[in-house]
Amino acid sequence: MRLLLVEDDNHVAAALSAVLARHGFDVTHARSGEEALQALVPEGAGFGVVLLDLGLPDQDGYEVCGKIRKRTSIPVIMVTARSDVRSRIHGLNLGADDYVVKPYDTGELLARIHAVARRRVPEESATPGDTGLRLGPVLIELPTRQVSVDGAVVQLTRKEFDLLALLAQRPGVVFRREQIISEVWRTSWEGTGRTLEVHVASLRSKLRMPALIETVRGVGYRLVTPTP
Numbered sequence: 054m055r056l057l058l059v060e061d062d063n064h065v066a067a068a069l070s071a072v073l074a075r076h077g078f079d080v081t082h083a084r085s086g087e088e089a090l091q092a093l094v095p096e097g098a099g100f101g102v103v104l105l106d107l108g109l110p111d112q113d114g115y116e117v118c119g120k121i122r123k124r125t126s127i128p129v130i131m132v133t134a135r136s137d138v139r140s141r142i143h144g145l146n147l148g149a150d151d152y153v154v155k156p157y158d159t160g161e162l163l164a165r166i167h168a169v170a171r172r173r174v175p176e177e178s179a180t181p182g183d184t185g186l187r188l189g190p191v192l193i194e195l196p197t198r199q200v201s202v203d204g205a206v207v208q209l210t211r212k213e214f215d216l217l218a219l220l221a222q223r224p225g226v227v228f229r230r231e232q233i234i235s236e237v238w239r240t241s242w243e244g245t246g247r248t249l250e251v252h253v254a255s256l257r258s259k260l261r262m263p264a265l266i267e268t269v270r271g272v273g274y275r276l277v278t279p280t281p
Contacts (some may be wrong), residue, residue: 054101054170054226055079059089059117060132061110069104072159077227077275078166086112090120093127100127101170105149107133115147122148128169132157164232170223186221189279191260193221200260207259212237216252220266220276229273 056078060066063084070080081100083089086109092098103121107114118129128150133140136154144152150169153162185194190203198214200207209217215237220228234249253274257263267277 054223055081055099056166057081057083057089057092057100057103059083059086059103059109059114060106061085061108062106073163076163076229076272077225077269085110086114086117086120089117090124093121093125102166103127103129104166105129105131107131107135107144115144118144118149119147130162130165130169132162160229160231163229164235167223167226167228167232170226186218188221188224188265188276191221191262191265191279193218202260202262209256209259213252213256213259216249217256217276220274224276224278227269227272227275231273233273 054077056073058066058070058073058080060069060082061084066082066084070082073080081092083092089103089105093100093103105114105118105121109117114131114133118131121127121129129148130151130153131144131149132153132155133144134155135141141152151165153165185192185196187193192201193214194200195218198211200209200214200217216233219233219236230249238248253266253268257266262279264277265279267275269275
């Protein structure tokens with residue numbers, strides 16, 4: 054996923070860009086409000102999320118958020134040291150999708166980025182009559198919770214389907230183990246990690262596509278779009 058990082062502090066931007074890159078993001082750094090707005094031309098320029106620091110040198114971050122929202126529906130996450138409720142409400146009213154207060158936990162920030170990006174998936178990928186996600190020969194039908202490969206239905210358990218659907222929402226993006234466990238099993242218990250590994254192995258076997266779900270050592274998993 055392409056991500057636009059709007060941050061005037063080069064040291065902060067460099068450190069955060071490195072973390073985001075390790076988690077599969079293609080980061081573009083804008084150092085000012087004007088540079089950010091130019092980067093989003095034309096019509097969002099293919100970015101999936103904007104990470105917007107409010108302390109910019111040329112324009113107020115709230116003003117930049119308002120301009121972005123008038124031009125595109127790309128999810129915007131505001132990042133700021135302003136922790137008061139009024140500031141958060143103001144940002145959300147201007148069209149921000151989320152609001153993160155410094156100092157923040159990197160894991161939480163990554164989870165929030167994935168969350169706002171997933172909300173946009175139906176909007177940008179669905180066409181009239183669409184009922185699922187297609188990845189090469191794999192069709193995931195969300196309403197009926199049915200998965201097929203080359204037209205043949207594959208029987209999955211409830212958690213196997215939830216896991217596959219989660220990864221398929223953002224092909225190529227690395228989902229952290231903790232995030233997957235939280236969203237699929239609704240728990241933070243570390244013992245669930247072994248269960249996750251078993252479900253990944255089962256999906257690879259049932260779909261007969263071992264390379265579909267890639268293990269990113271020390272981080273988590275990502276879905277690799279099959280090549281024709």
